[in-house]
Amino acid sequence: MLWKRQIPILIVAVIGTLTLFGWFVNEPTIKDFVDDDATQWFDILASFAIFLGGFNLLKMQLQKVIRKQQGWQYSIFAIVGFFFAIIAGFFYKGNPDVAWGTHVTADGTLFKWIFTYMFAPLQATMFALLAFFVASASYRAFRIRNFEATLLLVAGIIIMIGRVPLGSNISSWFIMYLLVLIGGITINSVFKNKQYTAIFVSVGIIAITATGSSLGWPLDQPGIFYLPYLQEWIYKYPNVAGARAIMMGIGMGIFATSIRYILGIEKSYIGE
Amino acid sequence: MKFLTDLILKMGTVDRRWIFLVIALVVIVPLFYPLGLPIRATATTQHVYDTIDALPHGSKVLVSCEYGPSTKPEIHPMVLSVMRHLFKNEHKVYVTCLWPDGQFLASDALDLVGRDEYGLTYGEDYVLLGFRPGNEAVVKGIVSNLRKLYTIDAKGTKITEIPMMEGVNRFEDFDFLFSASAGYPGTIEWVQYAADPTNVPMSTGTTSIQVNEVMPYVSAGQVQGILAGMPGAAEYEALIGVPGIGTSGMDAQSVAHLVIVLFIVLGNIGYFIERHRSKKY
Amino acid sequence: MFGEIFGAWVAAFLTLAIFSFLYKDNPFYKIAEHIFVGVSAGYWTSMFFWTQIQPNLFGRLWPSTHYSDGIWYGVYDLFGIFSSSIFPEGGIDKGHEMHLMYLIPFALGIMMLLSLFKKLSWFARWGIAYTVGMAAGLRAYGYLNSNVIGQIKGTIIPLSDPDLPFFSLLEASHFNNLVILVGTVTGLLYFFFSKEHTGNFGKVTRVGIYFLMISFGASFGFAVMGRISLLIGRFVDLIAYSGAQYHHASIWVLVIMVALLGYSAFTDKGDPNTDVS
Numbered sequence: 001m002l003w004k005r006q007i008p009i010l011i012v013a014v015i016g017t018l019t020l021f022g023w024f025v026n027e028p029t030i031k032d033f034v035d036d037d038a039t040q041w042f043d044i045l046a047s048f049a050i051f052l053g054g055f056n057l058l059k060m061q062l063q064k065v066i067r068k069q070q071g072w073q074y075s076i077f078a079i080v081g082f083f084f085a086i087i088a089g090f091f092y093k094g095n096p097d098v099a100w101g102t103h104v105t106a107d108g109t110l111f112k113w114i115f116t117y118m119f120a121p122l123q124a125t126m127f128a129l130l131a132f133f134v135a136s137a138s139y140r141a142f143r144i145r146n147f148e149a150t151l152l153l154v155a156g157i158i159i160m161i162g163r164v165p166l167g168s169n170i171s172s173w174f175i176m177y178l179l180v181l182i183g184g185i186t187i188n189s190v191f192k193n194k195q196y197t198a199i200f201v202s203v204g205i206i207a208i209t210a211t212g213s214s215l216g217w218p219l220d221q222p223g224i225f226y227l228p229y230l231q232e233w234i235y236k237y238p239n240v241a242g243a244r245a246i247m248m249g250i251g252m253g254i255f256a257t258s259i260r261y262i263l264g265i266e267k268s269y270i271g272e
Numbered sequence: 273m274k275f276l277t278d279l280i281l282k283m284g285t286v287d288r289r290w291i292f293l294v295i296a297l298v299v300i301v302p303l304f305y306p307l308g309l310p311i312r313a314t315a316t317t318q319h320v321y322d323t324i325d326a327l328p329h330g331s332k333v334l335v336s337c338e339y340g341p342s343t344k345p346e347i348h349p350m351v352l353s354v355m356r357h358l359f360k361n362e363h364k365v366y367v368t369c370l371w372p373d374g375q376f377l378a379s380d381a382l383d384l385v386g387r388d389e390y391g392l393t394y395g396e397d398y399v400l401l402g403f404r405p406g407n408e409a410v411v412k413g414i415v416s417n418l419r420k421l422y423t424i425d426a427k428g429t430k431i432t433e434i435p436m437m438e439g440v441n442r443f444e445d446f447d448f449l450f451s452a453s454a455g456y457p458g459t460i461e462w463v464q465y466a467a468d469p470t471n472v473p474m475s476t477g478t479t480s481i482q483v484n485e486v487m488p489y490v491s492a493g494q495v496q497g498i499l500a501g502m503p504g505a506a507e508y509e510a511l512i513g514v515p516g517i518g519t520s521g522m523d524a525q526s527v528a529h530l531v532i533v534l535f536i537v538l539g540n541i542g543y544f545i546e547r548h549r550s551k552k553y
Numbered sequence: 554m555f556g557e558i559f560g561a562w563v564a565a566f567l568t569l570a571i572f573s574f575l576y577k578d579n580p581f582y583k584i585a586e587h588i589f590v591g592v593s594a595g596y597w598t599s600m601f602f603w604t605q606i607q608p609n610l611f612g613r614l615w616p617s618t619h620y621s622d623g624i625w626y627g628v629y630d631l632f633g634i635f636s637s638s639i640f641p642e643g644g645i646d647k648g649h650e651m652h653l654m655y656l657i658p659f660a661l662g663i664m665m666l667l668s669l670f671k672k673l674s675w676f677a678r679w680g681i682a683y684t685v686g687m688a689a690g691l692r693a694y695g696y697l698n699s700n701v702i703g704q705i706k707g708t709i710i711p712l713s714d715p716d717l718p719f720f721s722l723l724e725a726s727h728f729n730n731l732v733i734l735v736g737t738v739t740g741l742l743y744f745f746f747s748k749e750h751t752g753n754f755g756k757v758t759r760v761g762i763y764f765l766m767i768s769f770g771a772s773f774g775f776a777v778m779g780r781i782s783l784l785i786g787r788f789v790d791l792i793a794y795s796g797a798q799y800h801h802a803s804i805w806v807l808v809i810m811v812a813l814l815g816y817s818a819f820t821d822k823g824d825p826n827t828d829v830s
Contacts, residue, residue, distance in 0.1 A: 241736020
């Protein structure tokens with residue numbers, strides 16, 4: 001029990017306290033250890049964690065093949081892929097002019113070939129798939145059910161259109177006409193009076209046309225209806241306010257959780 | 273009218289694979305037939321450009337590449353443009369990577385811009401220090417003692433044998449930091465452990481998804497401007513006058529955004545029609 | 554050159570195989586997915602070993618500057634018989650001095666690897682405890698300083714500066730500063746759950762929600778932007794691989810895949826018991 005529980009908790013407490021107070025202590029030995037060696041040890045252990053993950057994966061895929069579980073044929077591809085990368089990493093350079101060690105970053109090596117033509121395309125494509133799902137989800141699930149959802153949607157649309165070159169080419173007068181149309185639909189659904197709707201829409205269109213003609217239809221005036229300016233304002237002010245509130249909340253939460261780990265209150269890393 | 277409303281309702285139940293096909297087409301077609309829409313730099317991009325342009329001649333600039341192949345389309349054009357700007361203004365560029373795959377991409381960028389375009393010398397004008405694992409511990413290591421963390425560069429050469437490393441021992445010896453970041457570790461770690469404690473100025477370029485996490489730092493002045501995703505990269509390319517992948521992708525980006533907005537509007541029109549009908553009956 | 558052409562065909566196949574998932578789950582996708590898993594694990598293992606373990610751990614345990622004929626380097630020479638690339642003759646020359654204290658992380662690392670065996674699974678806890686402790690200590694300061702104190706400083710902005718205009722869309726103004734202050738405070742108050750959100754407090758937190766919704770909407774817009782950018786990147790590569798110098802790799806792979814998936818769909822239509830996977 002001592003080895004499995006108390007010692008890990010002691011390690012977290014000692015190392016956590018040392019690292020935290022290392023920010024405030026000027027004593028050379030402690031500062032040297034915290035800033036240099038402790039950091040290096042962290043890097044080394046992070047690397048071993050990666051090896052553990054890799055070997056665990058290999059173990060699971062091999063078990064799947066040996067026990068002929070469902071889809072075991074595909075596991076052969078995973079195992080072959082793993083060993084192919086290991087051979088390129090440890091046994092066959094492909095470029096005799098490059099030393100072992102730098103071969104993982106140098107040109108002309110089998111390792112670089114694997115990165116360029118296998119790893120990079122696979123990783124990039126996995127993420128690119130999400131573009132399709134986001135479009136499908138937007139169409140099928142994004143609904144204006146209440147005022148908050150409307151705010152979210154409108155802010156999202158303004159950012160999406162205002163942030164790209166297309167938004168710069170949409171005149172603010174077009175947006176004003178669109179707003180008059182949306183206003184007309186809203187008035188119709190609230191008052192259910194065709195007369196009110198007709199008056200509102202006609203007056204709106206006449207007013208905008210008259211003002212626009214007199215000013216010569218400038219693309220970006222009035223600024224509040226020009227999408228790039230509007231998205232810039234949303235991006236820099238109300239969006240920052242909301243994001244800042246979230247960030248401060250998360251920051252305080254992380255501080256509290258870190259202290260809980262150091263004091264030994266939180267023990268999820270040993271499964272408790 | 274009833275025909276139109278029925279059509280809109282029917283479209284709401286369409287197999288999602290048709291939506292996938294439409295998205296694929298609206299992205300591919302502009303790549304073959306560009307619209308040539310002009311690109312206008314936003315204030316945050318301009319801020320990055322102005323900050324870099326105002327650096328004194330021969331400044332030591334740390335460029336940190338924390339992105340991989342999955343985020344290359346957004347970040348790589350930014351890195352190329354920023355490097356072009358830095359080399360044009362004759363600054364010394366030091367490149368580190370907090371992500372391992374960032375090293376390959378950084379190496380490609382340095383070869384293309386530094387070696388091929390500007391004919392500069394490795395070790396005298398630019399150096400690739402390379403990747404070190406450890407996330408924020410690496411940032412802390414660079415701040416306290418860079419030479420303990422980096423004893424060799426990415427090519428295996430000892431740091432002590434690289435001419436431009438003379439006088440560079442810790443983060444404060446740099447004049448500016450540009451972090452090209454796609455997530456964790458990245459911009460936020462550089463702000464928290466390097467730029468904030470030492471007051472070395474920094475700018476950043478991030479993926480579109482990470483922009484909102486970083487904006488409060490930009491607004492608070494902890495980061496000098498931000499290049500937001502591929503549009504940000506395209507804007508920077510326009511500012512330095514060298515169009516690249518960022519620029520060529522913007523037409524496809526514009527059309528795709530418009531189509532997605534139309535999808536959302538159409539979906540909501542269908543929703544309101546359905547709601548109106550269910551209330552009626 | 555052959556490597557490049559062959560590589561283009563492999564990249565085109567893997568890309569289109571992943572995209573084929575959009576049609577439906579199929580063997581091409583499963584093969585590409587499993588290759589991704591295997592190659593990633595091997596890639597990361599090699600990369601981390603050669604950039605961290607070999608130079609920074611072994612390079613400090615057996616540096617070339619201290620090479621001698623003693624027992625310690627005798628062990629090194631024995632390892633060198635098995636792998637002269639990892640343990641070159643004469644010690645490892647990466648500019649480090651000898652630090653036998655690094656046997657501690659080496660031991661913790663070996664314990665982590667031994668946890669692969671079920672009976673020794675608790676071995677990993679010591680190494681994990683070290684990384685957790687280190688991360689907790691670093692983050693406690695980092696997040697408090699930059700995410701809380703730094704942001705509070707950023708929110709303390711002038712509301713009565715006579716040089717500022719009352720309203721400006723893009724530049725600093727009284728209105729914009731007020732928006733930031735009100736939005737940040739009301740947004741923070743929304744997360745205060747020790748008091749019920751009713752009455753005047755409820756009205757204030759409602760305003761906070763509105764600011765949070767605008768922020769989420771902006772995040773949504775940026776998320777869509779990011780995903781589309783990644784898709785553009787893939788299509789740019791596929792278009793490049795469809796060129797004559799790569800023997801139209803993308804086009805041939807696409808045609809063959811569509812033909813095989815189409816044939817499979819045609820034959821599956823008549824057989825309801827076919828296992829799609």
